[in-house]
Amino acid sequence: MTDAPAPRSPMQLPETWDAVAPGYADEARKYSEHYARGTPPCPAMMQKKLGPAAWAEVHRKLLEALRARLPAAGADLAAEALLTRGTRSA
Numbered sequence: 001m002t003d004a005p006a007p008r009s010p011m012q013l014p015e016t017w018d019a020v021a022p023g024y025a026d027e028a029r030k031y032s033e034h035y036a037r038g039t040p041p042c043p044a045m046m047q048k049k050l051g052p053a054a055w056a057e058v059h060r061k062l063l064e065a066l067r068a069r070l071p072a073a074g075a076d077l078a079a080e081a082l083l084t085r086g087t088r089s090a
Helices: 028-038 041-050 052-069
Strands: 016-025 075-084
Touching (some): 028 041
């Protein structure tokens, strides 16, 4: 028996690290671009499903909502990831 912490899920072994990628957005468009770079499949899948015209309208509404919520001075962004090294147990 080891003193290692219990795995967080059946797929993870105890060797786990948190990683944070900091950023800063002083406008809604930069925040949107930060998100798109961090989750590349999501915006691409939405664009493909909706088509160019509908996607343009959704993106316009998204930027409008972000502008209403972002502070005038901008906001720090942190993309957090949980990194694990190990093998799957049988």
